[in-house]
Amino acid sequence: MTVTRFLAEEAAHRELPMPPWMFGVIGLLAFAFLLGLTWSFRGTAQKYAPPTAHGAHGEQHTAPEGDTAHWPEHPGHH
Template identity: 65%
Template sequence: MSTTATLLAAEEAAHELPIPPWLILVIALLAFAFLLGVTWSFRGTHHKYAPPPAPHDDGAPHADAHWPEHPGHH
């Protein structure tokens, strides 16, 4: 076998996928589903750590309303 034929055979074998294309699709869908689950697990987190509403009587937010544990924001 000549060197050219060996190089062509090796180059042709290098273009094959290691797994079937449908399995790549399944792996990608599972990865996106996992990432969606991670994202979904953080739903409602804002309400856990949101500052409590400032008491006011006219419905407009007050300029001095801030978190007590946030010093320096007067």
């Protein structure tokens, strides 16, 4: 019985495909890549936010001729 159990444990033992610390390095690199991807979208919400009725300093903006407003509730903005 002991011999059979010993052989079964030996058959189930497998080596890792790389050193254990490499799994940590790969995980850190993956998170760094995802952080860079997220960081690349900074400011996107501001680009697509509806404009205010007046510009940032209170001046009224008018669209150039032939330009249509992106936001129907604020005609004349581009």
